[in-house]
Amino acid sequence: MKALIYHGPGMKTWEDVADPEIHEDTDAIIRVDTTTICGTDLHILKGDTPEVAKGRILGHEAIGTVERVGAQVKNIAAGDRVLVSCVSACGHCRYCREARFGQCLNGGGWILGYMIDGTQAEYVRIPFADNSTYLVPEGVTDEELLMLSDILPTGYEVGVLSGKVTPGDTVVIVGAGPVGLSAITGSRMYSPSHVIAVDMSDRRLEAAKAFGADITINNTREDPLAIVKDLTDQLGADVVIEAVGTPATFELCTQLARPGGHIANIGVHGAPATLHLESLWIRDLTITMGLVDTFSIPTLLRLLTTKQIDAGAFITHHFKMNDIMAAYDAFQNAADTGALKVVITRQ
């Protein structure tokens, strides 16, 4: 089969590799029908995650068709069409029993396209298949559903739920990439007073407006702190969601939150940020962070099938698998191409 292989920082190829095999009775082999590229794949290619082995197939989002299953798989069978969660779950360990699948102790968690071969390939082995896939419901397209593999649960769980967005809140989202836009979508469900998007790209801020941000701030020429303070009687925002993953944006988030407010970090960080405890300690801030668990996929499926969320709005580009290198180019140069999510389908 063909697959997108990571060969070390800055190096990737679309090449022939062996088809995946069933290793455990709880595995399934899925034929990948639709996949996409995540900002995290770019972090890996930048070398931010040296733990990723050379030769690894990247990708952790997919819609596919079950080819075959191990002897213990009960929920899905050959021919079923499934959504693959970016997080795998053994279903039995302490964390899985708390629906904290991202922290699975038995070899689950975020492993696809990271610790094991991923979904940017014609076929993929999915461990713990019963707990790591969802049957495709009627009435939604593959590409809409694909947004539930990672970005919509990530923005909702790690941003909105961990940040404890409540009605009437002023919510600031720093970073208007796909995950930041997911956090805007999720925040909107709680009737906030304001959703304020901060980014350095006007194109991304336009997208943020389309997703429901009522105020946008380009921090290359505007001062987010002054604008947020003016809107909030000089207090700051109730919830600030970090969706970039740089020291500067994290530190900005800590300044934007009001005393007693929440800062929810979603960003994947590759360098240490300074936590200014000398000025923050007195402000009763709550800072949360984490890897997505994808426990919200069933909720998001209901919101998607009843048209409460528009997952199609994330999709800006389409490619066939053989053109995956062009898909990477478009996604990597998002400032020029306006790419949010690029959908990659089988030939």
Ligand SMILES: [Zn+2]
């Ligand atoms: Zn991702």
Ligand SMILES: [Zn+2]
């Ligand atoms: Zn587990």
